[in-house]
Amino acid sequence: MRVAVIGTGPMAQGLCSLATRSGATSGNVEMRMCSRRAEKGSETFLEGLPLTPISSMRETLEWSEIVVLAVQASQIPAIVAEHGHLLVTRVVLDITNPSRADIDAIAAAARDPSPSPATSSSPGTTVIAVDCDRRPRDSAGSAYGGFPTAPAPALVVDRRPPDSAVDSAYGGFPAAPAPAPEAAEAAAKPAKLGLSSSQTSWVGSTASASASAAHALSALLSHAAEGSPVRVVKALNNVSAYALIHSDPLVDDIKTVAASDDANAAKLVRTLLEAMGVDCRVVPSLSYAVRMEGWHRGTFAEWQMPCWVMFVSLVLMWVFSAVRYNHYDHVPWYQATMWITNKALGWAGLWGLLYCYLPGMATTYAQLFRRTPTVRLWRWVQRWMEARKQLGLLSLLFVMLHLALSTYLWMPSYYTKLWQPTDVLGLGVGPAGKLDKYGMAPAASLPKQAIKLPASASAADATANATAAATAAGNLIARSAAAVSIRRRLNWQGEASMLVGILAGFSMLLTGLTSLPHITHRLNWGEWVLAQSWLGWFSFCAATAHTLILGITWWPTAATAWPAMIPTITLLSTAPCVIVIAGKLLLMSPPVAFALARIRAGVWGKASQLHAIYVSRHRSWCAQP
Ligand SMILES: NC(=O)c1ccc[n+]([C@@H]2O[C@H](COP(=O)([O-])OP(=O)(O)OC[C@H]3O[C@@H](n4cnc5c(N)ncnc54)[C@H](OP(=O)(O)O)[C@@H]3O)[C@@H](O)[C@H]2O)c1
Incomplete structure (x- = not known):
């Protein structure tokens, strides 16, 4: 040759x-x-x-x-x-x-x-x-997690087990998208080769x-x-x-x-x-x-829409947080750089997971109410379903950034309500006999006397009490400014919210890793469902719990503590997530899960239209010149 x-x-x-x-x-x-x-x-x-x-x-x-x-x-x-x-x-x-x-x-x-x-x-x-x-297969219409770059399936039937259906993050199957018949006809021929309209x-x-x-x-x-x-x-x-x-x-x-x-x-x-x-x-x-x-x-065709959605969400959340905290709550504006950005990242990361799970769950309810395994979806909902993998990975990115920034900000002065006050120590120094000829006491030569004060004592109290105690003992307080040290530990809110937050971040990481084509292709169906659906839902619940625990004690203080009566971020960000999780729990309850399984198996409700649509698509394909 x-x-x-x-x-x-x-x-x-x-x-x-x-x-x-x-x-x-x-x-x-x-x-x-x-x-x-x-x-x-x-x-x-x-x-x-x-x-x-x-x-x-x-x-x-x-x-x-x-x-x-x-x-x-x-x-x-x-x-x-x-x-x-x-x-x-x-x-x-x-x-x-x-x-x-x-x-x-x-x-x-x-x-x-x-x-x-x-x-x-x-x-x-x-x-x-x-x-x-x-x-990679993943982005070109893979067997498991991926979606075609520009897929146009006329009808997708959900054959997954009921408990894992329509709810995976990072690129699960579209639940049961079935566009209008004319769209199905138009898409039939390219869909045969995995192409979009x-x-x-x-x-x-x-x-x-x-x-x-x-x-x-x-x-x-x-x-x-x-x-x-x-x-x-x-x-x-x-x-x-x-x-x-x-x-x-x-x-x-x-x-x-x-x-x-x-x-x-x-x-x-x-x-x-x-x-x-x-x-x-x-x-x-x-x-x-x-x-x-x-x-x-094309340039990152399947990433463009998810990137815009996540970016716009992040910007809106940042603006809201800055207005609430910096403008109305008088937090210094320089803290809008890291402290506020960190809040917006956490919020956007949590809602990124919400974006992943919401359409699948909504489709499952549509299956339930219409009592049919095949549900017609609007085109934009179908595109949303197809973008879940990218949304999940972007939300993972935001959560990882949130974890990194939180590590730097993790101190009582930033998150006061997560730390419990412990004993306050005052420090008395003396005695007067050790003063030098200028009336000053060399710090290294002075004995130090720790004075324990109640947890409720302020720094000013500590200094005053240390001075009084030292004077009573015949000592001279040479440097009262150095006489106070405060130590605190995390309270229950701090410990619990950090635990579930870290669990959420790392379980998201595992779910994200299993969406990599080389790993996805080595998973069997059960493993994929475990990693993409159950572990993903666990991350979503844990991330919601993290935010909820952080803020729940402030919610009843609306009248006094909310600046301009603007709700806290923790309340706004978790409310829709709690609703979606409650919806999922309802779907998992035995009677509903049983009904759903029967509908999907075609035993109950209206029969699937799959066969008729498939045949008509095949005919239209064959009829093409
Ligand atoms: N680079 C990639 O990774 C990649 C990947 C996939 C596809 N492609 C495609 O493959 C093609 C070549 O890519 P390349 O990166 O090797 O391009 P390149 O660096 O621009 O080399 C093109 C070569 O074409 C020759 N040439 C230019 N004008 C000519 C003419 N009028 N008549 C005859 N020969 C002419 C030149 O060789 P002489 O000066 O020695 O004649 C030149 O070295 C492009 O169409 C590109 O889109 C590239």
């Missing part, structure tokens, strides 16, 4: 290096790079890649069977204009990640192609595009030239081939040059997709890539290139 790689950049180097390291070049794979800078007839080598010769474009392309376009997509029109007549007879592997402008430029060139030097001499070009999706433009074999760079390239080459079929394959655009250069073909797992309208061309590319140790799946349609290239253009 003779492979010409156009370009000498990182991707070209990575491919050639991988071919050598994997042993592919010891078999039937021959690799050459082509560079504009190589002189005709000469053969040079790139430093570090002595086994891959670099020669001029024309002679390398003439020699090759497969051509890899390891160039920027913007260079494609120029390359096709010059070498199109050679490309049309070869399998063209497009690994580019084009911008929208690149695609438009190639499509424009395809509409108005400049004549190729030897168009007529090279009919029958095939263009192949290969695309590698390296996203926003990514459906690739569906169908008649995608326009501007759908993707691979399509535009295919159209451009078709001109050069004078209408003969071209063999373009899209692949590898999901794999980084770093992975190609540094991975170990023996142990590392590089995955990609080879998409092409020409099945044989795609299979040829798969054979090549598999010889190099790359796990390659063939998709028999170049239309899939739309998704492959679109994936590259």
